[in-house]
Amino acid sequence: MYLTRRPWFLLVTSIGFLGLFWSALRVGTLAPAEFSFANGADIKSIDPAIVTGHPEGRIINAVFEGLYRNLPAHTLPGYQPDGDPNRMVPQPAMAERYDRSADGLTYTFHIRPSARWSDGSRVTAHDFVWSWKRFLHPDTANQYVYQLTSYVSGAKAFNTSQVGPGDRVEVELPDRLRPYDPFPTGTMLYGVVRRRIEAPRPAMEGLRRAEQDEKLAEWHRRCKFEVDIVPVVRNDDEPHSTPQIDWAAAGERRVFAKQDALADDMGGPLEGHHPTEECLHILPHFDSSVGIRAIDANTFEVRLDHPTAYFLELCGFYVLYPVHRPSVERFGYPAWTRPEHLVTNGPYSIAFRRIRDRIRLQKSPTYWNAKEVALNTIDALALSSQTTMLNMYLNGQLDWIDDPPQTAIPDLRQRSDWHGGVRLGTYFFRLNVNKPPLDNVQVRRALNQALNKQQICESVTRAGEVAARSLVPPGLSDYQAPLCDDYDVAAAQQLLADAGYAGGRGFPRLEILYNTSESHRTIAEVVQQQWNQNLGIHVDLRNREWKVYLDDTQSQKYEISRAAWIGDYPDPNTFLDMFVTQGPNNMTGWGNLRYDEALAGSQQELDPQRRLELLAEAERILMAELPILPIYFYASKNLVRADFSGFSENLLDVHPLHLLRRRR
Amino acid sequence: MLRTLTWFVVQRVLWSCATLWLVFTATFFLMRLVPGGPFQLDRNVSPEIRRNLIARFRMDLPLPQQYWEHLFRTARGDLGPSFTIADYSVNEILGQGFVVSSALGVFALLGALGLGVPAGVLSAAYRGRSVDRWVMLLATLGIAVPNFVLASLCILVFVFVVPVFPAGGWGTWRQLVLPSACLAAPFAAYIARLTRTGMLEVLGQDYIRLARAKGLRSSAILVRHALRGAMLPVVSYLGPTTAGILTGSLVLEKVFALPGMGSHFVDAALQRDFTLAMGAVLVYTLLLSVMMLIVDISYVLLDPRVKIGE
Numbered sequence: 001m002y003l004t005r006r007p008w009f010l011l012v013t014s015i016g017f018l019g020l021f022w023s024a025l026r027v028g029t030l031a032p033a034e035f036s037f038a039n040g041a042d043i044k045s046i047d048p049a050i051v052t053g054h055p056e057g058r059i060i061n062a063v064f065e066g067l068y069r070n071l072p073a074h075t076l077p078g079y080q081p082d083g084d085p086n087r088m089v090p091q092p093a094m095a096e097r098y099d100r101s102a103d104g105l106t107y108t109f110h111i112r113p114s115a116r117w118s119d120g121s122r123v124t125a126h127d128f129v130w131s132w133k134r135f136l137h138p139d140t141a142n143q144y145v146y147q148l149t150s151y152v153s154g155a156k157a158f159n160t161s162q163v164g165p166g167d168r169v170e171v172e173l174p175d176r177l178r179p180y181d182p183f184p185t186g187t188m189l190y191g192v193v194r195r196r197i198e199a200p201r202p203a204m205e206g207l208r209r210a211e212q213d214e215k216l217a218e219w220h221r222r223c224k225f226e227v228d229i230v231p232v233v234r235n236d237d238e239p240h241s242t243p244q245i246d247w248a249a250a251g252e253r254r255v256f257a258k259q260d261a262l263a264d265d266m267g268g269p270l271e272g273h274h275p276t277e278e279c280l281h282i283l284p285h286f287d288s289s290v291g292i293r294a295i296d297a298n299t300f301e302v303r304l305d306h307p308t309a310y311f312l313e314l315c316g317f318y319v320l321y322p323v324h325r326p327s328v329e330r331f332g333y334p335a336w337t338r339p340e341h342l343v344t345n346g347p348y349s350i351a352f353r354r355i356r357d358r359i360r361l362q363k364s365p366t367y368w369n370a371k372e373v374a375l376n377t378i379d380a381l382a383l384s385s386q387t388t389m390l391n392m393y394l395n396g397q398l399d400w401i402d403d404p405p406q407t408a409i410p411d412l413r414q415r416s417d418w419h420g421g422v423r424l425g426t427y428f429f430r431l432n433v434n435k436p437p438l439d440n441v442q443v444r445r446a447l448n449q450a451l452n453k454q455q456i457c458e459s460v461t462r463a464g465e466v467a468a469r470s471l472v473p474p475g476l477s478d479y480q481a482p483l484c485d486d487y488d489v490a491a492a493q494q495l496l497a498d499a500g501y502a503g504g505r506g507f508p509r510l511e512i513l514y515n516t517s518e519s520h521r522t523i524a525e526v527v528q529q530q531w532n533q534n535l536g537i538h539v540d541l542r543n544r545e546w547k548v549y550l551d552d553t554q555s556q557k558y559e560i561s562r563a564a565w566i567g568d569y570p571d572p573n574t575f576l577d578m579f580v581t582q583g584p585n586n587m588t589g590w591g592n593l594r595y596d597e598a599l600a601g602s603q604q605e606l607d608p609q610r611r612l613e614l615l616a617e618a619e620r621i622l623m624a625e626l627p628i629l630p631i632y633f634y635a636s637k638n639l640v641r642a643d644f645s646g647f648s649e650n651l652l653d654v655h656p657l658h659l660l661r662r663r664r
Numbered sequence: 665m666l667r668t669l670t671w672f673v674v675q676r677v678l679w680s681c682a683t684l685w686l687v688f689t690a691t692f693f694l695m696r697l698v699p700g701g702p703f704q705l706d707r708n709v710s711p712e713i714r715r716n717l718i719a720r721f722r723m724d725l726p727l728p729q730q731y732w733e734h735l736f737r738t739a740r741g742d743l744g745p746s747f748t749i750a751d752y753s754v755n756e757i758l759g760q761g762f763v764v765s766s767a768l769g770v771f772a773l774l775g776a777l778g779l780g781v782p783a784g785v786l787s788a789a790y791r792g793r794s795v796d797r798w799v800m801l802l803a804t805l806g807i808a809v810p811n812f813v814l815a816s817l818c819i820l821v822f823v824f825v826v827p828v829f830p831a832g833g834w835g836t837w838r839q840l841v842l843p844s845a846c847l848a849a850p851f852a853a854y855i856a857r858l859t860r861t862g863m864l865e866v867l868g869q870d871y872i873r874l875a876r877a878k879g880l881r882s883s884a885i886l887v888r889h890a891l892r893g894a895m896l897p898v899v900s901y902l903g904p905t906t907a908g909i910l911t912g913s914l915v916l917e918k919v920f921a922l923p924g925m926g927s928h929f930v931d932a933a934l935q936r937d938f939t940l941a942m943g944a945v946l947v948y949t950l951l952l953s954v955m956m957l958i959v960d961i962s963y964v965l966l967d968p969r970v971k972i973g974e
Contacts, residue, residue: 013958013962017770030835030836041931042749043749044748044749044750044751045749045750045751046751047750047751050750052705052707138716138719139716139719139720140716141713141716141717141719141720142713143705143707143709143713143717145713146710146713159713180720180722180745182720213710213711214711214715217711217715334745334750334751334752337751338751354760354834354923355749355752355756355757355760355761355923356749356760356761356923356927357764357833357834357835357923381833381921382923383921384918385918385919385921387919388831388832388918388919388920388921389921391819391823391831391832392830392831392832392833392921394824394831395823395824395827395830395831397830397831397832397833545934546700546934547698547699547700547701547704547934547935547936548698548699548700549700550700550704550705550706551699551700551701551704552699554704554708584707584708584709584710585707585708587708
């Protein structure tokens with residue numbers, strides 16, 4: 001017995017070990033790409049409608065392309081040197097040109113006839129309509145959705161399912177093949193809302209706006225809708241054409257409700273005896289309510305609520321890039337993003353993708369401008385350790401890194417392959433103005449004037465950051481940011497004394513909240529020490545890991561909280577928009593009617609000069625009231641091997657991969 | 665005998681299932697107790713957008729329903745979609761990571777055994793002599809030096825001073841050498857100490873004296889008779905260690921930029937990636953139970969005195 005079972009055991013164990021050994025050796029060899037770079041943590045997705053974030057942006061910018069593309073000015077055909085040649089300007093991409101109506105509200109884009117998907121099919125205006133609709137659909141749930149909902153008419157109502165009596169709606173039945181797809185795959189019905197059978201309205205008194213919105217959304221989901229469903233004529237010859245809806249026909253009356261309302265079963269059966277049917281969504285009819293449409297295959301039209309000076313820049317922002325409808329519908333999310341299924345329209349396609357390792361990009365022969373794309377293969381490595389990426393750069397394994405370790409920066413800045421420069425990003429402290437004594441503007445100004453920001457830049461961050469006296473960073477052409485008070489200890493002491501805390505006496509102990517990080521801690525310590533020396537006040541430091549820090553800040557459970565904002569597009573609005581009264585990213589409790597008005601005015605303003613003046617007016621108010629303390633403007637920290645050209649420093653710190661080429 | 669063995673394995677599998685379920689339940693609720701959820705994003709979003717997000721991951725359901733759905737899905741072997749690496753399911757993420765971690769782990773384990781056992785035997789054979797002292801000094805160092813220090817030293821020496829190995833990354837066998845050496849070092853040291861202790865204990869026993877009295881060569885005594893008995897503590901140490909090694913090492917994966925499984929444990933928890941964190945914990949639990957089972961069975965083979973089911 002003993003002898004018979006031992007060989008078995010040995011056999012099984014050694015086979016297991018050999019198997020593991022074999023798979024270990026199978027790692028094999030991987031030919032290096034022509035260009036490799038560190039792309040931060042692994043990307044969340046390559047679906048443009050799902051992602052947010054810099055690393056994702058780099059990949060999506062390489063494999064997809066929008067109507068316009070933000071590129072350095074010097075790459076414009078027929079570029080005349082004027083100002084900064086590296087300034088990012090929107091340049092024709094999938095669209096070869098656009099027209100803007102006189103009122104600035106309607107943009108008509110003309111799609112480039114040579115624009116192709118990587119399967120050889122044409123990129124059409126219908127692709128954009130479908131992709132933008134997908135981006136706006138509630139199930140897609142992109143946190144950048146405000147990039148359209150804030151500007152495009154009807155987009156917000158569609159995204160938030162706002163429907164009322166008389167509205168044309170599209171109803172999706174709960175018969176999806178893939179229930180969790182971020183886009184409808186179930187049966188669609190079209191009709192006109194006759195009546196909204198309302199659930200009891202929630203009590204709203206004394207709630208913050210965010211909470212009110214929450215309650216309203218909740219209430220809305222519990223309403224039932226009586227809808228006259230009209231017939232649809234589908235054109236089977238063209239599978240992707242918009243369905244022909246006969247709105248004039250006498251509808252069939254049906255009642256729909258979402259699952260929540262069905263569960264309540266409020267009100268019982270309705271008069272007329274229509275049984276309530278479950279629907280997944282009841283949304284405003286996209287084609288007739290949202291200002292996005294295809295006039296024909298080559299012409300794409302967008303109607304805006306208010307003139308938006310930076311709308312082209314937005315069109316060059318990766319979340320608005322189109323996706324290939326046939327493959328998305330065929331494979332569904334996330335299968336369509338697999339390299340073997342992925343159909344793209346950008347300069348590169350994806351050869352393979354290994355989780356937390358790398359994405360290999362391969363030049364796409366179908367790209368309209370493929371002759372200008374120099375490098376054939378590019379590796380984007382998922383690397384988050386700063387020391388490791390520096391090691392790999394120094395060792396020749398990487399050609400570009402953008403986040404070397406803090407301690408090495410003074411030495412690295414001396415190198416010829418260092419590419420620095422100010423970025424469109426601001427490091428600041430939020431002050432919770434609901435917490436005394438921070439409700440007192442004199443106290444806030446005193447805290448600001450007692451800060452030696454120069455010292456922080458020179459002794460802590462050291463990568464060429466610039467001490468900040470405004471929220472909007474410098475470098476945006478034509479915009480002069482109004483400044484807050486400069487460092488002045490005597491004035492700060494006076495202000496504090498005026499507020500009733502002469503010499504810091506009687507000043508309550510405040511707390512600085514920051515997320516766990518060596519550099520945030522050092523900065524908070526320097527601030528702590530400066531305030532103690534200059535004002536005689538004591539602050540404590542509260543260090544929380546990232547998600548807890550976010551929770552505390554967003555629910556305003558803090559007194560002083562470190563913060564940062566990186567601009568999405570080169571316009572002051574991307575910063576100033578944050579501090580409108582009760583805006584989702586305000587989080588300070590501060591609000592000012594004149595600020596809101598100036599900002600709203602700027603959004604309506606057609607004259608570019610006047611618009612910037614209104615924005616400056618808003619920032620002047622912000623810098624006088626100081627619900628935030630600007631600390632410094634970010635600097636970019638790129639190391640790029642000298643063998644490559646086409647890498648230009650710019651404010652957005654965006655470096656299109658398809659412009660890179662090897663020097664001869 | 666075979667029947668008792670089968671019965672033993674069945675029992676253990678049942679116990680493992682119960683353990684997995686307990687671990688699942690504890691993880692499920694602990695994750696939700698921590699402040700700041702997966703939808704606490706770096707940029708705050710309006711309530712409607714947040715609601716859409718929450719609904720997409722079915723986190724708007726009542727907690728018991730979420731629990732049962734998650735449990736049943738997991739029981740079917742589907743760990744669900746990841747919140748942070750959204751294009752892949754947790755199964756795929758852990759699968760790809762496991763290949764890397766186990767490749768590294770196999771080399772490290774073989775290295776640790778190949779180095780540790782002979783060192784221990786040598787040390788025991790020359791007990792009290794200078795060989796013994798040197799080996800034990802090295803072993804103490806191996807245990808005491810944390811692996812990020814060792815890794816940094818290795819990189820300094822073998823990447824920058826004598827450039828023979830790449831600084832990090834994954835793709836060629838040369839990229840495996842430094843990390844598996846660093847991973848193996850502390851285990852080799854432990855194994856050397858355990859082997860030495862085991863050997864010393866065994867060498868004092870009667871059957872070894874008998875073997876000596878019979879005039880067997882001392883090398884034969886050491887390898888054939890003593891080593892088998894001395895391996896028992898090493899084997900019981902190897903069980904949980906293998907589970908640990910195969911699921912990756914956070915520190916080494918960061919330092920050498922390896923796409924293994926180890927980083928998922930910490931990153932998923934920090935990112936509140938509920939499904940990925942759950943998957944990582946369950947895989948580790950499963951591996952641990954399997955390794956313990958193998959250890960228990962191999963006891964029987966190594967030591968005739970141990971009988972299953974007694």
